[in-house]
Amino acid sequence: MSDKIVKIGDSVLQHGPFNDRVYLMKLAPHDIDDVPEAVEDIARENNYSKIFSKIPLSAKQEFLKRGHVEEANVPGFYNGVEDASFMGKFLSEERIQEQTPKEKASVLKSALAKFNAPKDVILSEDEEFVHCTEKDVNEMADLYSKVFPSYPFPIQNASYLLETMLENVVYFGIRKKGELVALASCEMDVENSNVEMTDFATLPELRGRGYSYYLLIKMEEEMRSRGVVTAYTIARSRSYGMNTVFSRNTYLYAGTLVNNTNISGNIESMNIWYKKL
Numbered sequence: 001m002s003d004k005i006v007k008i009g010d011s012v013l014q015h016g017p018f019n020d021r022v023y024l025m026k027l028a029p030h031d032i033d034d035v036p037e038a039v040e041d042i043a044r045e046n047n048y049s050k051i052f053s054k055i056p057l058s059a060k061q062e063f064l065k066r067g068h069v070e071e072a073n074v075p076g077f078y079n080g081v082e083d084a085s086f087m088g089k090f091l092s093e094e095r096i097q098e099q100t101p102k103e104k105a106s107v108l109k110s111a112l113a114k115f116n117a118p119k120d121v122i123l124s125e126d127e128e129f130v131h132c133t134e135k136d137v138n139e140m141a142d143l144y145s146k147v148f149p150s151y152p153f154p155i156q157n158a159s160y161l162l163e164t165m166l167e168n169v170v171y172f173g174i175r176k177k178g179e180l181v182a183l184a185s186c187e188m189d190v191e192n193s194n195v196e197m198t199d200f201a202t203l204p205e206l207r208g209r210g211y212s213y214y215l216l217i218k219m220e221e222e223m224r225s226r227g228v229v230t231a232y233t234i235a236r237s238r239s240y241g242m243n244t245v246f247s248r249n250t251y252l253y254a255g256t257l258v259n260n261t262n263i264s265g266n267i268e269s270m271n272i273w274y275k276k277l
Contacts, residue, residue, distance in 0.1 A: 002154040011035045015042055019152055019262045020095075024053035026189075032059055036066055040089075049095040050088060052260055057083040072255025072272040078192045080229040086257060086272060095259050104237045104269060108253065111243035116250045121210035123174070129218055132171035132183070137161040139180045140171065147201040149265040155199055171199075172219055174211050182211035186219050193229040200242060212245050220249070224277050232274040236263060246273040 003016025010028035015021065022043045027035055043051050053063060056078055060070065068087040077084030090096035098104070123129065132140060141158040144151070154160045165171060168190065174182040185199040197219055200212045223231060235242040237256055251273035260270045
């Protein structure tokens, strides 16, 4: 089960019971008079417990007036010029209460301590970095199914991977002895010159080899060659590994989205990191 993606005017949102939220993924500037109220209507009608919005800074005041709070800010998100505000509105007391706050603070402290501490990851002779293509989608879906019991988007579905691959997502992987063992993707917003570095997955038995770190470096090289200005990620706040990978690569911490995303079987808080490419 996954939440559905719909449009209101030229704005794009995702909503459904899986993440128990409305996620305003893209706000078209000319929709500002209609979308904030429409998003809240959807949340009330479906009894969701959170509204999550990624919006230009110029729209922030409209959302603040409606009781939203800024959970994170990414400078220059839109074409290197305008910031992005990541806004949250909590519609239940349970949703606003941070789970395991000490653990999450420890993860963040540990990651920040590794800022700009590069590591040398070299693939062995039986390992190969690859750009994934249409012929790989079934194997990709199988790997994602093994790694994630749940995920906010249906990446365990080969048809979904193919659809995104044909639109705005570039997938990268590592093969070991010919088998796909690690994956990640660049979800590009070409119009606004930003990219989400996301969908990192490594088979459990091969973790600790630095595959995600290696993939991120290669992904950055590809995005720079395409002229993308800003890279960011939304990482599980309890993941020492992924938060450290981004901090090592000089990404800056932008804030935490509280109880935001259904991933690996639970609704989890997520940390946002960003970098100018």
